[in-house]
Amino acid sequence: MAQNEEVIEALNDLIVINNDRIAGYEKAYSETKEIETDLRSMFNNLADQSRANVADLNNLVRSLGGEPETGTMTSGKLYRVWMDIRSLFSWDNRRAVLENAEGGEDAAKKAYDEAVNAVAFPKEVMDLLVKQQSAIHNAHDTLKRERDRQRDLPQYPLTT
Numbered sequence: 001m002a003q004n005e006e007v008i009e010a011l012n013d014l015i016v017i018n019n020d021r022i023a024g025y026e027k028a029y030s031e032t033k034e035i036e037t038d039l040r041s042m043f044n045n046l047a048d049q050s051r052a053n054v055a056d057l058n059n060l061v062r063s064l065g066g067e068p069e070t071g072t073m074t075s076g077k078l079y080r081v082w083m084d085i086r087s088l089f090s091w092d093n094r095r096a097v098l099e100n101a102e103g104g105e106d107a108a109k110k111a112y113d114e115a116v117n118a119v120a121f122p123k124e125v126m127d128l129l130v131k132q133q134s135a136i137h138n139a140h141d142t143l144k145r146e147r148d149r150q151r152d153l154p155q156y157p158l159t160t
Contacts, residue, residue, distance in 0.1 A: 003120065008066035010119045014129070015057045015069045017111045018050040023072055024104055025050070028097070039094065042146070043101075046139055053132050060125055095150035098143055105140035112136055 025047035032039050058068040112133040121129060 004064050004066075006119055007121055007125065008061055008064050010115050010121075011057050011061050011064075011125070012066070012069040014111065014115055014132075015054055015061070016071065016073055017108055018053045018057070019069070019072045021050040021104065021108055022047045022054070024101075028101065032097075036094075039097070042142070049135060049139065053135075056128055056132070060128065095147055098147035098150060102140060102143040102147055105136065105143055108136050109133075109140055 025043040029040050029043040029047070032043065034040070061068040112129065116126065116129050116133060
């Protein structure tokens with residue numbers, strides 16, 4: 001039973017991380033100008049990715065006899081880049097927005113990397129986590145590539 005508790009705790013930590021991603025990307029989407037369709041689409045897709053992750057993780061936690069977490073981190077350590085998103089968007093350029101989103105993805109990557117290396121998950125759980133971990137790594141790389149493309153563009157505000 002102790003191993004189940006450790007697995008449930010680790011899965012709940014990943015649920016919270018994904019909830020933080022959802023909140024961050026929803027806020028970024030709502031604060032980005034409608035003309036920024038590429039960013040809005042990316043933010044929406046990344047929030048959807050985390051919603052799917054949460055649904056899968058919730059099912060695993062329940063199957064192990066646990067109660068899934070529903071909140072976000074209150075410590076502010078993860079995704080603190082979204083804490084005052086309006087001030088960021090009001091003066092900064094696309095590159096800075098993408099850098100901050102990439103920083104949030106760094107935190108999610110770290111959480112998944114630590115989880116898969118720290119807990120002895122059952123095979124079916126590990127398979128799912130590795131799949132989610134890979135998707136988060138890909139999201140990070142996409143944000144990084146997009147950020148790098150912005151290197152030579154002038155600054156302009158993303159909100160009205």
